Amino acid sequence: MGASTFHQTTTTSLTMDFxxxxxxxxxxxxxCVFIGIEVIANVPAILHTPLMSGANAISGxxxxxxxxxxxxxxxxxxxxxxFGGIAVFLGTLNISGGFFVTGRMLKMFSQKK
Amino acid sequence: xxxxxxxxxxxxTLSFLGGLKFMSSPKSAKTxxxxxxxxxxxxxxLTFVAAVTATVPYTNxxxxxxxxxxxxxxxxxxxxxxxxxxxxxxxSLFNATGGGCAMLLGLVEANQMDVSTAILGNKILLxxxxxxxxxxxxxxIIAERKLxxxxxxxxxxxxxxxxxxxxxxxxxxxxxxxxxIIPMDFTVFMYVxxxxxxxxxxxxxxxxxxxxxxxxxxxxxxxxxxATAFAGFVYSNKAMIAGGIFVGAAGILLTLxxxxxxxxxxxxxxxxxxxxxxxxxxxxxxxxxxxxISETALSLSFAQKVAIVPGYGLAVAQAQHICxxxxxxxxxxxxxxxxxxxPVAGRMPGHMNVLLAEANVDYSRLKEMDEGNxxxxxxDTVLVLGANDVVNPxxxxxxxxxxYGMPIxxxxxxxxxxxxxxxxxxxxxxxxxxxxxxxxxxxxFGDAKAxxxxxxxxLKLI
Numbered sequence: 001m002g003a004s005t006f007h008q009t010t011t012t013s014l015t016m017d018f019x020x021x022x023x024x025x026x027x028x029x030x031x032c033v034f035i036g037i038e039v040i041a042n043v044p045a046i047l048h049t050p051l052m053s054g055a056n057a058i059s060g061x062x063x064x065x066x067x068x069x070x071x072x073x074x075x076x077x078x079x080x081x082x083f084g085g086i087a088v089f090l091g092t093l094n095i096s097g098g099f100f101v102t103g104r105m106l107k108m109f110s111q112k113k
Numbered sequence: 114x115x116x117x118x119x120x121x122x123x124x125x126t127l128s129f130l131g132g133l134k135f136m137s138s139p140k141s142a143k144t145x146x147x148x149x150x151x152x153x154x155x156x157x158x159l160t161f162v163a164a165v166t167a168t169v170p171y172t173n174x175x176x177x178x179x180x181x182x183x184x185x186x187x188x189x190x191x192x193x194x195x196x197x198x199x200x201x202x203x204x205s206l207f208n209a210t211g212g213g214c215a216m217l218l219g220l221v222e223a224n225q226m227d228v229s230t231a232i233l234g235n236k237i238l239l240x241x242x243x244x245x246x247x248x249x250x251x252x253x254i255i256a257e258r259k260l261x262x263x264x265x266x267x268x269x270x271x272x273x274x275x276x277x278x279x280x281x282x283x284x285x286x287x288x289x290x291x292x293x294i295i296p297m298d299f300t301v302f303m304y305v306x307x308x309x310x311x312x313x314x315x316x317x318x319x320x321x322x323x324x325x326x327x328x329x330x331x332x333x334x335x336x337x338x339x340a341t342a343f344a345g346f347v348y349s350n351k352a353m354i355a356g357g358i359f360v361g362a363a364g365i366l367l368t369l370x371x372x373x374x375x376x377x378x379x380x381x382x383x384x385x386x387x388x389x390x391x392x393x394x395x396x397x398x399x400x401x402x403x404x405x406i407s408e409t410a411l412s413l414s415f416a417q418k419v420a421i422v423p424g425y426g427l428a429v430a431q432a433q434h435i436c437x438x439x440x441x442x443x444x445x446x447x448x449x450x451x452x453x454x455x456p457v458a459g460r461m462p463g464h465m466n467v468l469l470a471e472a473n474v475d476y477s478r479l480k481e482m483d484e485g486n487x488x489x490x491x492x493d494t495v496l497v498l499g500a501n502d503v504v505n506p507x508x509x510x511x512x513x514x515x516x517y518g519m520p521i522x523x524x525x526x527x528x529x530x531x532x533x534x535x536x537x538x539x540x541x542x543x544x545x546x547x548x549x550x551x552x553x554x555x556x557x558f559g560d561a562k563a564x565x566x567x568x569x570x571x572l573k574l575i
Contacts, residue, residue: 018234025346025354032355036362039130042137045456045481048367048463051136053204054146055363056334058129059211061153061356062341064160065348066214069221070177075170080221085176087217090210092184093191095157097207099150101192105200106146108470109139 050105057098063091121159122352128152129356133363139476156352197471198428201461205257205330208337212249215340216307219243222347223303233291235347236299240287242343243303244310249337251314256329259318260460267319268385276316279309320385327461328371328382335364367462374456376508376519399550401537404557406564409496409531410571413439416493418449420485422522424458426499428468432562436498437472439565442572451478451492453485453522455503482522492527499533499561507547515544530554533564 019026043051070084128148135145165174188207195203219242226235258264283306289295290302297305321329338360345353372379404412413419421440427433440450452474458465466479489495497504500522507514508521524530525548532549534556548554557564 015234018232021232022234022346022349025349025351028351029342029354029358032358033362035130036133036359037366039133039137040359040363040366043133044137044139045454045463046466046476046479047136047139047142049200049204049459049461049467050142050146050463051133051363052331052334052367052462053200053207054132054136054149055338055360056204056207056211058132058149058153058356059208059334059337059341059360060214061125061129061156061353062211062214062218062344064156064350064353065218065222065344067157067160067177068164068348068350069218069225070173071164071169072225073173073221075172077224080224081173081176083217083221084173085180087214087221088177089180089184090217091214092181093188094207094211094214095153096185096188097192097203097210098188099146099153100189101195101200101203101207102146103143103150104192105197105467105470106139106143108467109142109476 047109050102050109053098053105054102057095057102060091060095060098063088063095066091118159118163121155122350125152125156125159125352126355128155129352129359133359197468198431199261200467201326201330201459201464202257202260204461205253205260205333208330208334209250209253209257211337212246212253212333212340215242215246215337215344216250216310217246218344219246220303220307223300228299237287237291238343238346240303240306242340242347243307244283245336245340245343247307247310248314248317249333249340251311252318252329252336253314253333255315255318256326256333259321259323260326264319266322266385269320272316272319273384276313276320279313279316283309283313317383321382322385325375325377325382325385327457327459327464328368328375328377328379330461331364331367331371332379333364335361335368338362338364371457371462374520376516399545401549402555404531404555406557406559406567407571409557410568410575412494412529412531413443413496413568414446414448414572414575416448418451418492419443420451420453420480420489420492420495420524420527422453422455422485422495422497422500422504422524423465423469424455424498424500424503425460425465427561428459428465428499430499430560430562432498432565433468433472435562435565435569436469437474439569439572440474440478442569451480451485453480453482453495453524455482455500455522456520457503458500482520486523486526489523489526490528493529495524495527495530497524497530497532498565501534501546502544504530504532504548505544505546506551507544511547524548525551525553528553531557533557533559533561535560 066087073080073084132145132149135141219239338357342354342357443450454465502516504522504524505516506525508516508519
């Protein structure tokens, strides 16, 4: 009983610490949600497919995280190097494929006179 | 140096937002895509420059540069080769790669992090990123397989039940873990969660019907975005957080839009259930008027305004190019041709627009459902191609119909409707279409592509 109460209080204080440390990011997230919805709601239905593939490419920004973690892995930790390498590959594929295919689609939406 | 990098991330974030903003018109969208791509390259290069120090082993650098080079080339090749009809599959596949990246990132980070000093919040975020990433990975792969017609729907009770158990476990296990009830190494625990989440991803998509795929792809897209945002939180990287959230928002908006256009709740789509017709198989005798190819060609050539309502059947038959030819022929005769496109025409949001754009249709001719409905009375002839449920008036006036409440293209308000159909088979919802019995509706029996070709041939002769 005593142990679990202790655990609970530390958990609560850790959560408080986390909120204190990240309060800026929390504000940032809230603003992003609203701005994102406002901007995206303005995209016409005709462009929804390019919107989706373009957004998909943007989610490839996860590659930034993969690069950060990859540079921290010790040079002889082959398991993590493999995982990290695959992560970097997948992230790049997401970005490159996403932007190229969006560009290809958008090229077709031209006005013929 | 630090300030430069922060400014770089700021520019990247702005470029994502700008890129999405420019998507609000087909004219500026190309520029928008370039801006967002530029921001992405900037973010990646800056990360690289900032994180590389003399202590980073060469092995890491070589693996990484190789992975980036191969990834870029394969991405370019896949995007060059894809057919426009295969776009939903490719987008799902790219979505899977994003999810996979997020999942692996979580695993490697868990291996690297000093578990004893890491704060709880970061562990939770890591777990959240790992789970969402893994679900997006396998879910998107199954969605891709389903769209390619390689995997069938499995709507058995066991699949749905196991999926629910797994979902509960993914919330329960981390909670128990952080209360110290599960004595397990954090790294090992992450592997367990990744496995569970990957299995969940499979079971989550399996029961969902093929026609509901537009909803699922949008949803999975937003899940990847959320995974990215979680990872961004772990690294306090604002470009990642913003990018992830924009994608999450886009995905959720499209998901809800698709659900609304099909008049189905998200929960029902996810459970793979369908609304049953209340009065079973009661059917009304319909007075069907047939029309011939030459009559159709005549009626089109004497019209002033023609609208074409395309459905996915058109794309399946690869008939969008002949459709484009038909339009050009009619325009030479000073007939105005518009396309009225229902939001769920196609296998992903906006898919039909891309297919028609590929067939050289001017985008100003592509009308959204609401705009088409407003001007419906002006159309002399409306040609319905491979669409069925989305033009069924029962959706508006028969509360007993399973399609009741679904927004439709009100073609029945036009002067004349011609439906090209192979047979009197029912549409996806399995309901009789009240449109066919109306006075101003005639049916041209035949394959969409072959019939269009013949109409085009006849028009050339007239």
